[in-house]
Amino acid sequence: MTGKVYLVGCGPGTPDLLTIRAVNVLESADVVLHDRLIDDHVLEHTKDEVEEIYVGKKAGESNKQEWINELLVSKAEEGNVVARLKNGNPVIFARGGEELQYLKERGIDVEIVPGLSSATSLAPLIGVPLTKRGVSSSLSILTGVGKGGSDSSWENVGDTGVVLMTVKNLSRVVEKLTESKMSKRTLSVLISSGSTSDERILVSQLDRIPELAEFVGIEPPFNTGGGGSRRGIIGHKRPDFRRF
């Protein structure tokens, strides 16, 4: 009997932002595939006899995706309940759509368990709303990783813009945002390792973010949020925010 694959979103990093459904899937899984971004506490929900497979990719190792796809198929065909863990939401810049398609084309039963994307959870966690009546009425989620994949639609950024995986392209992301309709003076937030004990937050006007990030040594993975703040949307800063 063929098993089933769950593409499970594990949220932004902190283990208590898992959903109950994700916990239920973890508890029932025979095989778990995960990468280095998954917190160890997440894996504590699995049963004792689970088969854990580390499938972490480093940048550039895109050929590993085919191996992961095949692994999901073979483990399911052996009759296992397979949980493929992903940070955030598996269908927002996480290649969940590709894995879904691959599995469906091979007749594997597959289900997505949506998780909290860092794009929609990190700002609220530090007290920053993503939309606000009369201030921001549209939210755009983009990716800063252009190379190797398709580029983001920078001309289409709404009142609030959240850019995931800015990684090494921070200067380019800021350039693209300011080339669109976003003011260089937009109050913006850079979040590294959001929601975890390693979290670091930088608040600045948009065009100063790259130099300040370098100055204070903020490392990837991080997200950039900006926009709308000309009119105050990112104005709810906690007193313990770093200010520059």
Place this chain on the structure above:
Amino acid sequence: MTGKVYLVGCGPGTPDLLTIRAVNVLESADVVLHDRLIDDHVLEHTKDEVEEIYVGKKAGESNKQEWINELLVSKAEEGNVVARLKNGNPVIFARGGEELQYLKERGIDVEIVPGLSSATSLAPLIGVPLTKRGVSSSLSILTGVGKGGSDSSWENVGDTGVVLMTVKNLSRVVEKLTESKMSKRTLSVLISSGSTSDERILVSQLDRIPELAEFVGIEPPFNTGGGGSRRGIIGHKRPDFRRF
């Protein structure tokens, strides 16, 4: 001693898409404020002696917001742990930002517990990815409710567009989307009462959605998702989708 207010996102409707953190807050709350969109099963997580207050608003009753704000302040000032429950994510078109600001200005300790927005969870639940490499590299989240609030930035819709709360404005939303760069033939999904037992799904090309929704009698609340599908992003339809 002053208490604390938690603005708690309860996800799209089905109770197992609550986060562990939301459950923990519910279990500790002395007072819970909720509206009609919250599933009864969510309230089962509260303690026996909790004070439950129904604060549901009907369309047009926006003056109730001031009453809710004052209620949050007074219950917190009495020393209570207050959980203000909201569907989805409290800072995506849910006025969480306004409540946050109101409470902060009055010195009340307040924390947002991000939840799964229907904008980012309903599509994955029915097997539709929101972004896909080479197909859609930007996601826009907008609201169909223009009257009374600020209007959405319809000119800024990315590869994938999700419109929340289209309610009675479905024709207008479709018109606005097609006036932007979205093709009339974009394969689109209309989801009513998503993730619950009342869920209804309509799949159609964009410009036919209003008449078909009326024909089959789909009622609000619902979301519209479209975009990218010229190139196939909403191409992973389940066999049991309604087709027209």
